[in-house]
Every structure is written in structure tokens, then in C-alpha cells.
Amino acid sequence: MFTFLLTDIFFYMIVISIILYVNYVRKTPDIRETWSYVFRNKTGIISSVVLFFFISTALLDSIHFKEKLYDTEADKYVYTSEIKSLLDIILLPIHKNSEKSYSSPFSSHLYSKETVKFTNNKDKRIYPDLLYKGNHNKYSDDNAYNIFITGSISIIKILVLSFFIYIIIFRREIFKNNSFLDPLIRNKVFFTSLFSMSLITILLYDLGSQYYILGTDKVGEDVLYKSIKSIRTGILIGTLTTIVMLPFAIFLGIFAGYIGGIVDDFIQYIYTTLNSIPSVLLIASAILMLQVYMANNPLEFENIYERADLRLFFLCMILGLTSWTGLCRLLRGESMKLREVEYVQASQTFGLNKFSIIIRHIVPNIMHIVIITVVLDFSALVLAEAVLSYVNIGVDPTTYSWGNMINAARLEMSREPVVWWSLFSAFLFMFVLVLFANLFSDVVRDAFDPRANKNYE
């Protein structure tokens, strides 16, 4: 049975609105021209392919359902209270079982010694073998050789798969012009990045079912799986917060700038007041309030997933409410400038009312600022989540998130010998997502800046 968490619904809405926007762009030649710059630029192509993989992972992780189980005592089918996502099913070989405690990446035993009773009743301090992965090699007992074979098989798999997909997509062109490589060479950057990303994905999957690639955490859970599950949280915070903040920023910014006078004063007072309250304080108090509410009304929540989800949603809301001021200020300034520009005055002489001037002349001319800020803010918000979780006012501790992983790593880093892989994998995933979001936003900024020097490389 499918269940819809609150954040799922919003995530679907975001994806749908992106699809609608893409459709709109395809119909409007000038915006299509601008965006086509992004997809002709090398950096643009590579970063959008990487972001596509991240977003699809998050989307798969947003399709939730409850499993049907046969209850032998009651003699009927019941739904489990556990909520799973499609991603969980796909990644089942990776996270099916968990070990006892820490183990390092690609290791075959636990990270710390334990006393084990042997059959001859002699106690020994040894590193116990891992129960599920690491020493259950498929192809060979030698680890290095086994990794090599597994990797080769994965590469062959992905090569064969991409060959067939390629032929199916370009069958017309290939058989008509008798030129197999033509479409490949035309889009070599796109195909190379798509191929490498698919290869990485399948390698992680195949190796991840035999080894703990990024080790295990304190309770023996696969860190790779935790990092992948955190993608949804990161992206959700980045996008949902933006959705909350945009209406405030756009409406208030334009009204303040274009109408001016008392309206301007009023809006300015609102955002200066909001700005002068430290946002961490505001977020902390809001989260604490929510916690009190949840403690007092335990019956409203069916299970822990809903509680964690509500907290995530609430965090996005409050982050959005505290972060619209910057963009609002920018838009106020820009609309103030545009108000005095002669083409706006020209339409005033045609007798257009304020509303149509805002829609026809102001909004199209500030959209580039909005798009640039949104994409730049995205990466800042992903990082903000990590910081907030670190001080315990972020997402729920049961939610997978990079912030929680980093928070846990605080203790892991201080133990001897040091457990570094949790921090490392959170850093790695966050770094890749933020880096490519930034690169993407750079290209988008160039595309929307009419003065930028656009040489298509």
C-alpha cells in the first residue's frame, strides 16, 4: 500500500512543476535559447547529468509504501507499520543485514577485537569475522582478485546495456546513414558523463552487495546506504526551503521596490527585524516547540516515520521563513531601478496599470536574479542542514542525513583508533552534490546574464 508522507507530496509537486517549466521553456523560443546554452556548455552538461542522478535517487526514495504481511495469529493480511521506499527495495542487497559494530571499508572483520570462545574452551582476543559481507566472496577467495572480477563484470554489464540502449534510441539514424558513431561523437560530453555516472552507480551496487565499501557504523549499518538515503533529505531541504521562501521574496521584494512609499517602509521593517534575530535561535525555538507539541500529542502520529517527516518539513518551513530576506532585498533594489527605466515609463504613458506593468515588465527582468539565487541557495541550504543537525536542532535523529552522520562522527573521531569513514562519506556525498549544484548555477548565471561572454565550449 502506498503511503504519502508530507514531504513526499511536496517533492512530487516540485518535480511536476519542474516538468511543467521544462514544457513551458520548450514552447518559448527565447527562454529555450537561454537554457540551450546551459546544455551546450561542457560544465552544464556534466553537472546536470550528475544532478539528474542525485535527483532520481531522491525521487526513488520518495515513493513510500507499507508492506503486506500475513499475520498467522489473526489469520489475515496486515500492513506493517514500517514504511519503506522504492529505493530500499532496490538497495536490498546492500542494507539487508547489519553487523555488530564498526568495520572499516572493504574489511572482512570488525574494527575492534573481541573475546571469542573457541571450541577448545580457550578464550581469544581476535577481530571477529563479519557475518554478512566482506568474506562471502562470489568469485574468488582472494579479495583483490574478487574485486577485480566483480568490477570487470559490472563494466561488461554496463557496456552491453548501454550498447543496446544506444542502438534502440538511434536506430533510425544508424541504419539510414550507416554511421554508428555519429550521434555518439556529436554528444560526446553527454554520453561520457552519463556512461561514467552509470558505471559508478553499478559498481557501487555490485561491490556494495559483497563488501561494505564505506564501512559500517556503530550499530553495524552500511555507511554507503546511509549516505545514499541522506540524498533525499539534502535535496528536500534545498528545494522545499526555496519553495517556501520564493513567494515571500518575490512578492514583497517587487511590491517594496515598485510601489515604494509606506509599503516599502513596512516591508523593509519586516525584513530588517527578521534579519536582526539570529536565525539559529529562531530555528532552535521553532524545533523545540514542535518537539513539545509532538510529546503532548503522541496519538496524532501513527509511527516514528511520520514524526521524523513532520520535523523535516517543519525545518524546511522555518529555514524558508528565515532565508527570504536576502533575495527580497536584492529584488527590491532591482525593481526600484527598473521602476525608473524608460521602458517602464513608456508603458505608464500607455496607461497600463501597476499590476500589468509588474507582470509584463518587472517580473521578466528580475527572473534571472531569482533563478541564480535559487540555485546558489540550494547548496548553501544543504550545508545549513549539516550545521543545524550538528547542534541538534536539525532533522530528527532517526532521519538519515549527512548532518546526523557528521554529528555522530564527533564521537567517532575522538575514539582510538579513529573511525573516519562516516565523516568521509558524508563529506564526499555532500561535496559532490554541492560542487555540481554550484557549477550548474554558474552556468545558469552565465546563460541568463546578457553581458556574459558566451563562447560555446
Add this chain to the structure above:
Amino acid sequence: MTRELIKIMNNLLKIKNLCLNIKSNSDEEILKNISFEIKKSEVVSLIGESGSGKSLTALSIIRLLEKSCKIKKGEIIFSGKNILRIEEKEMRMIRKKDISMIFQEPMRSLNPVMSIRDQLKESYMDYNSKDINQEIIKNLISVGIKDADRVINLYPHQLSGGMKQRVMIAMAIACKPKLLIADEPTTSLDVTIQKQVLDLLIELKERLNMAILFITHDLSVASQISDKIIVMKSGEIIESNPSNIFFQNPENLYSQSLLESSSYKRKLKKNINSESSDVLDVKNLKVFFKEKNSILSRNFSYIKAVDDVSFKIKPGSTHAIVGESGSGKTTIAKAIMGLSHVTSGNIKICNKNVLTMNGLEKRNFRKNYQMIFQDPFSSLNPRMRVGAIIKEGLCFLRPELDTKDVDKILYEIIKNVGLDESSLGKYPHQFSGGQRQRIAIARVLVLNPKLLICDEPTSSLDVTVQKQVLDLLMEIQDKTNISYLFISHDIKLISNISDTISVMHKGKMVESGITSDIINNTANDYTRNLLQSVPQIKK
């Protein structure tokens, strides 16, 4: 032999086959084989329209080109040394001592957070010496700043445009350079101040015995001070002649057209029916802006932008408002268009008071009076197609038309203003300044207005383009009997195209009447001063 030597000695600057291109586009040369000489204490004018490469030539002499510019070949020899070959350190000394430059925009060339004293100090060799203050004051007095000991403590924003340009000149001549490069030094100044600055430059040249490379687009300004004229067009020198020969009979066709366009003459004069009722009747118009002194006090002081102005326009005639910057001429236009509030007075268009009109009535009436703006680059929305721009007013003010009619009107009007039908699908940035102004004209003409307010419609355009746009406007007037309210700072231009004229000064109308009367025998001192300041081409 000796004569040769003297000639070489006399040559201060010699440019030989200078070629320059921009890195990103290495095929196209921006400057092509530029060669000329400047003798000691000679004034050479570089003349050309925007994009002709005159500023780039000047910047290559002082070696301040942007990084993207690459000098491909050629040499610049300044008192025996090839400037392009020497070290940057040596070049700095030359910039400090021998070659100075003044720029077009005095507002932007001075650092707003430094006092005049500190700015001027920088340009002296030994700026730590004790009597530097005396030096600076002496220097400021020599450029015509009388209360120099007060001015040195001021900051740039406290000075007027003319004063700022004087300070810039003082900085440039502080070390008594041998060559002064002046890049459009008077373009942003009012005519009366322009005259003062030009006089100052001539006087300094005599006194300091320095050569001047004067860059301008304005032939009449150039004729005031230059010994030699060099005309540039798209990176090439197309004519180089002594001043007197050039202005009497220019060799090149392009130079001829430049000379012609710089003295615009209206082609035909038609009779205006003085009996018919006025298109525009402005009576005792006052526009005051409140200025609060502080938040707490209740006292307001008023800035009188327009103070008691009245004039009338007959159908089919052109009325001009002339004045220097800050005289309130644009405010009048805005008040008529309803873009600015009106403190008191009456504005009647076709005998209807537009100030008391409201709502629907005003909306329907708006098509009778329209406006074109000064800067064609900011008066068209960059994110709308030309077709949509022209359509905007049409759809809003004449909603009775259906799409077919609208399209028909669009095709007709775009041809009438001399553009191609395909322009309708393009964006404004794909057009040049003159073409954009044509689009702006088309946008208002579709409404068939009876009155068109032109707020400096040609002042940001090159002279030849200026002429084309004016021709278009005059042609339209002959065809449709439209009336123009022409706002300009250029009294010379105005005197050639307008039927009646009002002269504005500091918000007040100093004089008003038939153009020929006022131009030929004015009663007013201010008007006379204005007329005398206008540079005429010396032949």
C-alpha cells in the same frame, strides 16, 4: 638635412602603422594601420562616431588598453622612444611626467571618498614636500577656480560638473606634460560650461606649450581648437588634414556627410494655420518637489523643478524647450505625460484638461499624446520582441482592433519607420541605437497621436544617425500633421527644426516665442549667453 632634423625634433609623437585586435576575435582588426604625428604644442583632433576606434588609439598611446586588446604591429614613438617596447616602470614615469589624460565623465573620474587636495597630491612628483598646498592652490587658480583655498578641502560630490572637469584638468597639467590626451572632455557638460572648458584648454596650451590630442565626435567643438583634424571610421583613418583645409572642403565623402549632418537643416517649411485651436496648452505649470529637512521637523523646503511655465502648440508645428541640465525641461514632459505630479497649473490637450481626467476617459484619451525617450537602449524592454513592444500600446489603448488588423498595422508602421518586416520577430539588442529609436518612434506612431513629446531623442546618437532620425520625424510631420514638443539642450539643432521655442533656466521660462525672432535678436541675457556658447564651425 637640417630641415629633416628639425622636423624630427619637432615631432612629439609619431604613430606608425598601428594595428590592434581583440583577443577573442583575432581575425578582425579593430585598428587598421593607424599612422599620424603630433608636433610640439599642436592640437590634433581625432573625430569619429562611436566604435570608430578613437578612444582605443588614445589608450594605446598611454598604454592603458584592456587586457583583451592586443597590439599586433606598429610603433608609437614618443620623444624618440618606442612606447610599446619600454618597461612598465619607465612607462609609469612617462604617464606621470610627459603624457596625461582627461576623461569624458568627470563624475566618475574622481574618487568620491578623497578630498580634492588628496587627489591632486597624487599627480605631483614630490607629493610629500611642504609647500605642496601652495602648489595645488596655484594650480587650481590657473585652471580658473577662484576660491581654490576653499575648494581643496571639498569632496567631488560638492562640486559641479564643470568644476570637476577643471579639477581633472588641474590634475592632468600638474606636472606640465608635453602631451595632453583629452577624451571627449566636454561631451557631458552643458554648452556654457563646455565653452569655458574649451577656452581654458586653449589658454593652457599656449601657456604650457603642450600638445593636445583632442578626441571628440563633435566637429564644431573640434573646429574651435584644433590645428589638424583626423577623421576615423571603423578603425581606419580616412582623412587627415589641417583644420582650415578640412572645414573648407573635406576630401572624403564621409567627412562631407559628417560636416553636413552636424549642421542639421530642416528640409521644407510649411505654413501653419495660426487660426486653428491649440493642440497643447500649458498654463502656469508648477511642479515642486518636497524635501524633508529631517524626520522630526515639520518644515519642508521645496525644490522648484518647474516654476510657472506656460506655452502653446499649434497643430502641425514644432515647439522646442531648450535649457541646460537641471533646468526642468524633462520634468515638464513628465508632468504632461502624467509621470510626475503637478503642484498647480493647467495642461490642456486638444482643449481637454488632462489633469482632471480620470479612469476610463483618461485611458481612452492617452492615445492622443505620446512620448519618445532619450535613451533608446533603456526605453525598450530587452526581454520583449519588437513586435510585442510595438503592439503593447496598440492592444491596450485600441482594444477594438482584432489580431488581423493589428498585424496589418504593424507591418505598415515598421516599413514607415524604415525597418524590415523581419525586425518584428527580433529582440531590441539586435539593433543599433538609431534603429532602436526608430522602433520607439514606431511604438508611439501606431496610436496616431496628435502630440508627440520628444525628450532629447537624438542626443545619445551619432551625428549621421541623428540626422536620419530627425529626417524621419520631419517626414512624419509633413505627412500626418502631428505636433511635436521637442526637448533638447542643443539650441543649434532646435533653431533649425522648431517653429516656436521656450528657453528654460533653473525651472523658470526666461523667454518664449517664434524661433527665428529669438535666435536672431533675443532680449534676454541668458539666451544670448547660451547662443554665444554654442560652438560654430570656424572656416
